[in-house]
Amino acid sequence: MKDIQDIVKELENVRGTGANKIFTMYLNTDLSDPDQQSGEWKIHLKNGLNNFEHYLKEADDQEELKNFRQIKQRVKDFMGEIERDLMRGVIIIASADGEVWFAERVQMHLQNEFEWQETPVLDQLKTLSEKYPKTGIILVQQNQVKLMDTNLNQVKDTAEYELDVEEDTWKMKQGPRHGRAKQGLGASSVQKDLFNDRYEANQYRWYKSIAPKLDKQAKDREWKRIFIVGEAPASKTLETEMNKEVEEVILKNMLDHEESKVLDTVLD
Incomplete structure (x- = not known):
């Protein structure tokens, strides 16, 4: 369409x-x-x-x-x-x-x-x-960021970024999601603790580094409205670091929710 x-x-x-x-x-x-x-x-x-x-x-x-x-x-x-x-x-x-x-x-x-x-x-x-103009919904959850590109209250496209902790950089994800990278379901409690420690120490820098990528997505996709959905402080940090104006920050963890549920929460 x-x-x-x-x-x-x-x-x-x-x-x-x-x-x-x-x-x-x-x-x-x-x-x-x-x-x-x-x-x-x-x-x-x-x-x-x-x-x-x-x-x-x-x-x-x-x-x-x-x-x-x-x-x-x-x-x-x-x-x-x-x-x-x-x-x-x-x-x-x-x-x-x-x-x-x-x-x-x-x-x-x-x-x-x-x-x-x-x-x-x-x-x-x-x-x-x-x-319901061209609208971007940015879902944030620790080392994952998902973009929903919507128009007329329907999802046109999605894109996902995942933080490569070892290389200290955000990468566009390819193919279906298989879990949560370094702190995923198969990770040991020690690995989870190590990730959480690094997350607490580096989260501001990590979200600041992805903000320009999100600004570019917003420009290329011609978003008229932008919403960020995620728990604080991640969502608040992104709002502060992005140059594009964010209409609203919704303090809910919805990255793993059905896209229709996200639309109902954000746009209705």
């Missing part, structure tokens, strides 16, 4: 012509919503689509009706494909000629809305793009 801010800019320039109008749909599919316990989104979808079809039949505009039916079928096909893997909402903006087709599940609550007019209706999409 492209960055939502770029998508909004593109859609702002979209214009339908004649019978080839633009269909806009915002659909609440949040199964945790009390109003969705029996799959009410299916009813809203059916009614929203049928209302336009009925109106166009009454208007006796055969070309426009044909165009709308093409979009209706494509929308139904898309919803059928994602029905078993829904998020909180679905946004679809489409034209019958195929020039416009934006269809995405989003992890935010939407108000049900269906439109059929010369231009796409972007109010809800713009609100989401402003509330």
Whole structure:
């Protein structure tokens, strides 16, 4: 998925012509919503689509009706494909000629809305793009730092750094994580004590040394907001040493938590 801010800019320039109008749909599919316990989104979808079809039949505009039916079928096909893997909402903006087709599940609550007019209706999409811009979440836990690159409340990419204590430098991790390096699950109590002693003595210098790497990540990924999540003093040290402004420091150890849980904690 492209960055939502770029998508909004593109859609702002979209214009339908004649019978080839633009269909806009915002659909609440949040199964945790009390109003969705029996799959009410299916009813809203059916009614929203049928209302336009009925109106166009009454208007006796055969070309426009044909165009709308093409979009209706494509929308139904898309919803059928994602029905078993829904998020909180679905946004679809489409034209019958195929020039416009934006269809995405989003992890935010939407108000049900269906439109059929010369231009796409972007109010809800713009609100989401402003509330959930490109955001970096930095998770800190002793000798590990994980970055979550997010946009529109979804994780686009992750990166992890691990401190090589012997070489005294931070390295980008490759492949899956296998535990906690020098003080990992397989380490002896003596090794753990040695690491903890070095950690206490060097933690400020270690976090200061990784701050420029994090600033570069923030610049390259064009983060508009930055959150640091981790226990003090590590998280506070990073906040102080980074040049980029940090919106909030959340004093929780969440590096090993599911990414969806981190998003819920940080962005909701």
